Amino acid sequence: xxxxxxxxxxxxxxxxxxxxxxxxxxxxxxxxxxxxxxxxxxxxxxxxxxxxxxxxxxxxxxxxxxxxxxxxxxxxxxxxxx
Amino acid sequence: xxxxxxxxxxxxxxxxxxxxxxxxxxxxxxxxxxxxxxxxxxxxxxxxxxxxxxxxxxxxxxxxxxxxxxxxxxxxxxxxxxxxxxxxxxxxxxxxxxxxxxxxxxxxxxxxxxxxxxxxxxxxxxxxxxxxxxxxxxxxxxxxxxxxxxxxxxxxxxxxxxxxxxxxxxxxxxxxxxxx
Numbered sequence: 001x002x003x004x005x006x007x008x009x010x011x012x013x014x015x016x017x018x019x020x021x022x023x024x025x026x027x028x029x030x031x032x033x034x035x036x037x038x039x040x041x042x043x044x045x046x047x048x049x050x051x052x053x054x055x056x057x058x059x060x061x062x063x064x065x066x067x068x069x070x071x072x073x074x075x076x077x078x079x080x081x082x
Numbered sequence: 083x084x085x086x087x088x089x090x091x092x093x094x095x096x097x098x099x100x101x102x103x104x105x106x107x108x109x110x111x112x113x114x115x116x117x118x119x120x121x122x123x124x125x126x127x128x129x130x131x132x133x134x135x136x137x138x139x140x141x142x143x144x145x146x147x148x149x150x151x152x153x154x155x156x157x158x159x160x161x162x163x164x165x166x167x168x169x170x171x172x173x174x175x176x177x178x179x180x181x182x183x184x185x186x187x188x189x190x191x192x193x194x195x196x197x198x199x200x201x202x203x204x205x206x207x208x209x210x211x212x213x214x215x216x217x218x219x220x221x222x223x224x225x226x227x228x229x230x231x232x233x234x235x236x237x238x239x240x241x242x243x244x245x246x247x248x249x250x251x252x253x254x255x256x257x258x259x260x261x262x
Contacts, residue, residue: 011240038178043247045180047215049187049196050246055099055217062112063094067087070119074086 001029006036014044090119093136096217097143103212104147105154106201114150118143133226140219141227144209151205175251179258186257199249207242214239 006029012018013026030037094115101114121142122129129138186192203211213224214235221239225232 007244011236011243014243035176038176039247041178041180042251043243046199046247046250047243049250050200050211051216051218053193053196053200053216055095056102058094058098058112058115063090066094066116066119067090069116070086070090070123073120074123 001025003033003036006030006033007039010040010043013040014047086123089135093139094119096136097139099217100140100143100209100212101147103200103208103216104144104205105150110150111147114143114146117146121146134223137219137223137226140213140223141229144227148205175248175255177251177255177258179251179254182254182258182261192254195253196250199246199253202249203242203245207238207245210235210238211242211246215243 006026009018009022009026013023018026030040097118098111098115101118102108102111105111105114118139122139129135133141187196200208200211209228210224213219213227214221219227221232221235224230224239225235228235230238
């Protein structure tokens with residue numbers, strides 16, 4: 001396996017989407033190729049760190065105001081149609 | 083109309099997360115979320131249920147954020163920002179910085195670097211990365227939201243991951259080398 005082939009299938013390896021044979025080939029390749037191993041672990045870590053950042057939260061006050069605005073707009077729309 | 087309140091409570095944080103990562107401004111992101119819900123409730127009769135409500139809302143959010151981005155300023159590239167173009171995605175930084183202790187990644191500085199790293203991805207890569215890797219949507223759902231094929235989503239996701247890895251390696255390699 002070449003570096004290019006390894007890099008092409010890297011995301012699929014991380015997502016567990018590879019066939020058993022290709023998966024084994026890539027894992028074997030990493031045992032002898034330090035560059036590809038580093039590429040794998042640092043990409044995996046980058047995803048993990050981004051995921052851990054999570055979703056930013058809106059304040060409850062904003063959610064309440066938004067709910068009121070949407071309800072008002074919806075009522076107004078219905079009145080206009082009726 | 084508690085359905086309205088429930089819907090906002092259930093979806094608004096995720097939609098805000100996507101909007102914020104796209105427009106990179108808290109107030110603008112709040113405006114995008116507000117527009118999304120107003121548009122959605124106005125057009126609720128057109129919602130045919132072929133996709134989930136969440137997917138439909140993500141699509142409206144994406145379109146609203148994109149319109150704001152295009153109105154505000156054309157896409158610019160910072161001087162120190164690496165440009166990733168076709169055929170130029172060969173990894174350049176190959177140092178294993180994963181050896182850094184976990185607490186180093188939890189510092190405010192590291193968290194800011196990660197946030198900035200995601201922010202430096204180009205918009206087409208950032209939106210796929212956010213929906214797929216941060217919000218945890220499936221490839222099929224992301225394809226539907228962005229009106230792309232599933233293979234296009236996979237290609238963009240892979241490019242986003244390569245680019246982000248490269249950017250974060252730029253930050254964390256230095257830290258790891260200092261500890262050696």
